[in-house]
Amino acid sequence: MSDTQAAVLFAGSLVVALAVLHVPLGDHLHRVFTSPRHTRAERLVYRAVGVDADAGQRWGAYARGVLAFSLVSVLFLYLFQRVQSRLPLALGHDDVPAPVAWNTAVSFVTNTNWQAYAGESTMGHLVQMAGLAVQNFVSAAVGLAVAIAFVRGFAGRGTGDLGNFWVDLTRAVLRVLLPLSAVAAVVLIAGGVVQNLDGAHTVTTLTGGTQTLPGGPVASQEAIKQLGTNGGGFYNANSAHPYENPSAWTSWVQILLMTAVPFALPRTFGRMAGDRRQGHAVVAVMAALALLSVTALNAAQLAHHGTVPEAVTAAAEGTEARFGVAGSATFAAATTLTSTGAVNSAHDSYTGLGGMVAMLDMMVGEVAPGGVGTGLVGLLVLAVVTVFVAGLMVGRTPEYLGKKIGPREIRLAALYFLVTPALALGGTALAMGLDGPRASMLNTGPHGLSEVLYAFTSAANNNGSAFGGLTTDTPFYTTALGLVMVLGRFVPIVLALALAGSLARQRPLPATAGTLPTHRPQFAALLAGVALVLVALTFLPALALGPLAEGMH
Amino acid sequence: MNVFLRRHLAAVRALLVLTLVCGLAYPLAVTAVAQLPGLDERAAGSPLRAAGRTAGSTLIGQAFTGPDGAPLRQYFQGRPSAAGDGYDASASGASNLGPEDVVDAAPGAPSLLSTVCARSRAVGALEGVSGARPYCAPSGAGAVLAVFGPRERGRVTRVDRVVSVNEYCPTRPFTATYRGVRVECRKAGEDVAAGRIVPVRGDAPARPAVPADAVTASGSGLDPHVSPAYARLQAARVAAARHLPRARVDALVAAHTTRPALGLLGAPVVNVVTLNAALDRI
Numbered sequence: 068m069s070d071t072q073a074a075v076l077f078a079g080s081l082v083v084a085l086a087v088l089h090v091p092l093g094d095h096l097h098r099v100f101t102s103p104r105h106t107r108a109e110r111l112v113y114r115a116v117g118v119d120a121d122a123g124q125r126w127g128a129y130a131r132g133v134l135a136f137s138l139v140s141v142l143f144l145y146l147f148q149r150v151q152s153r154l155p156l157a158l159g160h161d162d163v164p165a166p167v168a169w170n171t172a173v174s175f176v177t178n179t180n181w182q183a184y185a186g187e188s189t190m191g192h193l194v195q196m197a198g199l200a201v202q203n204f205v206s207a208a209v210g211l212a213v214a215i216a217f218v219r220g221f222a223g224r225g226t227g228d229l230g231n232f233w234v235d236l237t238r239a240v241l242r243v244l245l246p247l248s249a250v251a252a253v254v255l256i257a258g259g260v261v262q263n264l265d266g267a268h269t270v271t272t273l274t275g276g277t278q279t280l281p282g283g284p285v286a287s288q289e290a291i292k293q294l295g296t297n298g299g300g301f302y303n304a305n306s307a308h309p310y311e312n313p314s315a316w317t318s319w320v321q322i323l324l325m326t327a328v329p330f331a332l333p334r335t336f337g338r339m340a341g342d343r344r345q346g347h348a349v350v351a352v353m354a355a356l357a358l359l360s361v362t363a364l365n366a367a368q369l370a371h372h373g374t375v376p377e378a379v380t381a382a383a384e385g386t387e388a389r390f391g392v393a394g395s396a397t398f399a400a401a402t403t404l405t406s407t408g409a410v411n412s413a414h415d416s417y418t419g420l421g422g423m424v425a426m427l428d429m430m431v432g433e434v435a436p437g438g439v440g441t442g443l444v445g446l447l448v449l450a451v452v453t454v455f456v457a458g459l460m461v462g463r464t465p466e467y468l469g470k471k472i473g474p475r476e477i478r479l480a481a482l483y484f485l486v487t488p489a490l491a492l493g494g495t496a497l498a499m500g501l502d503g504p505r506a507s508m509l510n511t512g513p514h515g516l517s518e519v520l521y522a523f524t525s526a527a528n529n530n531g532s533a534f535g536g537l538t539t540d541t542p543f544y545t546t547a548l549g550l551v552m553v554l555g556r557f558v559p560i561v562l563a564l565a566l567a568g569s570l571a572r573q574r575p576l577p578a579t580a581g582t583l584p585t586h587r588p589q590f591a592a593l594l595a596g597v598a599l600v601l602v603a604l605t606f607l608p609a610l611a612l613g614p615l616a617e618g619m620h
Numbered sequence: 621m622n623v624f625l626r627r628h629l630a631a632v633r634a635l636l637v638l639t640l641v642c643g644l645a646y647p648l649a650v651t652a653v654a655q656l657p658g659l660d661e662r663a664a665g666s667p668l669r670a671a672g673r674t675a676g677s678t679l680i681g682q683a684f685t686g687p688d689g690a691p692l693r694q695y696f697q698g699r700p701s702a703a704g705d706g707y708d709a710s711a712s713g714a715s716n717l718g719p720e721d722v723v724d725a726a727p728g729a730p731s732l733l734s735t736v737c738a739r740s741r742a743v744g745a746l747e748g749v750s751g752a753r754p755y756c757a758p759s760g761a762g763a764v765l766a767v768f769g770p771r772e773r774g775r776v777t778r779v780d781r782v783v784s785v786n787e788y789c790p791t792r793p794f795t796a797t798y799r800g801v802r803v804e805c806r807k808a809g810e811d812v813a814a815g816r817i818v819p820v821r822g823d824a825p826a827r828p829a830v831p832a833d834a835v836t837a838s839g840s841g842l843d844p845h846v847s848p849a850y851a852r853l854q855a856a857r858v859a860a861a862r863h864l865p866r867a868r869v870d871a872l873v874a875a876h877t878t879r880p881a882l883g884l885l886g887a888p889v890v891n892v893v894t895l896n897a898a899l900d901r902i
Contacts, residue, residue: 073880073884073886073887076884076885077884077885077886080884080885112634112637115633115637116630116633116634116637117626117629117630117633118630131627132627132630132631135627135628135630135631136631136634136635138628138631139628139631139632139635140631140635143632143635185711185712185713187710187711187712188710188711196643196644196647197639197643197644198643200642200643200647201635201638201639201642201643204638204642205635205638205642233630233634236634237634237638240638240641240642241641245641245642245646248646249646249649249650252650253650253653253654253659256650256653256654256659256662256663257658257659257662258662259662259666259679260662261662261663261664261665261666262650262651262654262663263651263654263663263664263665264651265664267710270674270675270676271673271675272675272676272682272683273668273670273675273676273682273684273695273893273896273897273900274682274683274684274685274686274692274695276682276683278676278680278682278707278708278709279708279709279710280665280676280677280680280709281709281710282664282665284647284650284651286650286654286663287646287647287650287651288647291642302712302840303711303712303713304703304712304713304714304839304840304841304842307712307714307838307839307840308712308840308842309677309679309680309681309840309842309843309844310665310677310679310680313666313679314878314881314886315880315881315885315886315887316881316882316885316886318885318886319881319885372719373719373720374719374720374722374733374755374762374764374819375717375718375719375720375721375722375732375733375736375755376719377754377755377821378733378736378737378753378754378755378756378762379736379753379832379835379836380753380754380826380827380828380832381832381836382719383832383833383836384714384715384717384719384732384736384836384837385714385715385716385836385837385838385839386836386838386839387838387839387840387843387845388699388833388838388843388845388846388847388887388889389843389845389878389886389887389889390886390887391886391887394885394886394887395839410839411839412714412839413714413715413716413839415714415716415717415718416714416715416716416717416718416719416732417719418719419718419719419720509716509717510716510717510718510720510721512720513720514718514719514720514721517718534716535713535714535716536716536717536718617718617719617720
């Protein structure tokens with residue numbers, strides 16, 4: 068079997084699986100978030116939390132709920148790490164130093180899972196499972212809740228009601244993420260992922276040397292790490308570690324997990340909006356952009372341009388033999404197209420152009436299919452921008468799903484799309500302007516710039532993957548990247564909810580002969596075009612100095 | 621109680637409830653399920669049994685080197701490892717060096733290119749084949765020149781001086797001249813950043829005898845596998861060192877080869893950890 072055949076089979080089988088899976092999963096999500104009934108367990112939760120589950124919230128109340136929950140989460144996770152040495156299952160690790168603890172708390176609450184630490188030498192099992200993994204669940208649930216509230220804005224009938232944050236959060240965890248994770252965890256254990264509460268133990272190897280093998284509740288965390296598009300590895304090597312990802316098929320399962328919910332959400336959207344075709348258009352754009360990226364990344368890695376890859380005769384540095392170059396490239400595309408950021412190979416050692424595709428995936432704003440919830444929101448905001456552009460072309464008032472896109476709406480949508488590029492490029496510029504942060508680069512020349520650009524792009528888009536060579540456990544990077552993660556997460560969320568709130572207050576207009584149809588291929592192509600042009604205009608200068616300069620070398 | 625306080629109190633309670641459910645009940649329930657027969661060994665880390673003891677994990681690569689760091693001839697060698705000092709399972713990780721990392725920082729601090737070239741040379745010597753690769757000098761360093769002189773659009777118009785950047789004096793450079801100018805070895809501490817960096821491909825075959833996975837570090841540094849090509853290359857040496865018929869060793873290699881799942885996922889790989897354990901049992 069040639070490398071190209073292997074790449075096509077690996078990616079092709081994923082496409083088939085997703086094409087099958089997105090229908091029942093999208094329908095399930097629709098049921099979960101539109102059902103008026105609460106389960107008994109959920110009623111218990113609402114009583115414990117002390118909220119009225121049947122009260123609707125306007126966008127402001129919904130957003131304040133999101134922010135309150137996230138703030139409390141950051142504080143709790145920070146304190147948890149700061150006292151870990153006094154807690155059970157600490158495995159003898161010290162308290163996490165303050166800058167790293169702050170960075171990590173923010174990183175996991177914002178669904179980024181950027182890691183300025185090495186798991187096996189920093190975190191005890193209790194912090195991993197009751198701190199970090201809990202945020203893997205709830206940060207994904209927050210993303211899902213926001214997406215559903217956003218869609219309610221389009222589907223709203225003029226009341227301004229976006230649903231109830233606490234209900235959406237609870238249902239996302241109890242009815243979606245928890246059951247799917249439990250199944251996935253057992254599948255992963257069957258594939259060889261470890262699941263125990265043991266500390267590290269030292270063995271005598273075959274040659275009489277010693278090796279210290281780690282333990283940990285890894286499978287339970289691995290499942291939600293991928294399903295929730297989180298990406299924070301239990302161990303430093305993340306999904307390249309044989310205990311996290313023992314075989315090519317577990318790697319395939321992990322890619323399926325990280326793409327499952329984001330690719331299912333357009334169907335949920337279509338059903339909630341009362342027109343499934345709208346969902347088809349959205350998922351078509353996501354799929355087209357994703358296929359473009361997977362193809363480009365595989366092509367770049369298999370062509371292996373660059374001095375070292377040509378000397379090696381393959382882009383094999385930093386890849387695991389069991390995944391192969393193609394299995395690594397497809398994973399890299401999936402992890403950056405979603406907001407996951409798990410890695411099964413070292414992106415830093417990719418070819419110049421391969422690394423650039425991974426960066427571009429994030430720069431598109433992670434909308435193809437993006438993170439759990441955030442991907443759908445991003446693409447729908449892009450759709451708002453697109454109807455505006457189309458409206459300007461034909462000289463009509465732009466509308467989307469019967470809602471007028473007026474000055475307030477387009478302002479919010481435009482701001483939504485300015486936040487992350489501003490953070491990514493501004494942060495990179497700041498780091499390059501200071502001597503200390505520049506010294507953190509492992510590689511020199513254009514590749515060094517790529518490392519910094521990748522870091523800030525990853526943080527701003529809440530991805531969390533890294534060009535691992537950059538030393539980021541310095542006060543500058545832990546602080547700067549922490550701030551970028553917070554702003555890159557919550558500013559767009561608040562803007563999106565504000566946009567949803569203003570749409571929800573409108574009564575839907577009936578479609579007329581002059582309405583721009585938003586379910587046709589023509590609109591889908593325009594939407595994909597707008598996404599690509601926005602990215603190209605914003606990031607091309609920075610890319611030209613980094614990966615492009617290196618890749619064209 | 622004002623609304624602000626009530627909201628944050630609800631947030632605290634929600635986080636506590638969800639921590640109990642997702643952070644304790646869920647992982648502990650999965651751990652309990654993991655005790656089922658069939659899952660328990662895997663959940664415990666797939667221990668490798670050898671001579672009645674646990675000698676590691678079948679999933680985690682090991683170093684098969686002697687105390688001096690030299691490869692032991694009777695064992696199949698795994699891939700180079702960037703985890704700690706090599707296969708340190710408490711420090712998983714990759715080299716993270718980029719594709720154009722071709723200039724050594726100092727003697728003893730080689731670039732990725734020089735590292736690859738040195739590995740190729742060493743594996744070639746061990747297995748009795750040529751270790752030559754593109755962009756590699758016979759000395760085992762990366763074949764890279766720094767060309768000094770005035771430039772126009774990036775190209776050096778008049779060559780003043782040429783240094784072989786990865787070959788420190790007194791090594792004789794891999795090529796005597798470049799564009800008619802004598803190539804010098806690099807002096808210790810010499811900064812070559814001002815020169816134009818030119819990697820030289822050389823005349824090595826496009827398909828070197830030493831496979832790609834033998835000269836590159838994995839992502840985790842704990843990769844237990846090698847390619848079938850690298851295993852084939854090593855089989856003769858291992859058979860000779862153990863006084864075993866080659867066919868016996870080949871059969872064992874085949875027995876420890878994992879085929880792609882369902883015939884379509886992943887690359888065929890040979891697990892050197894279980895393979896070496898099986899060899900020790902003979």
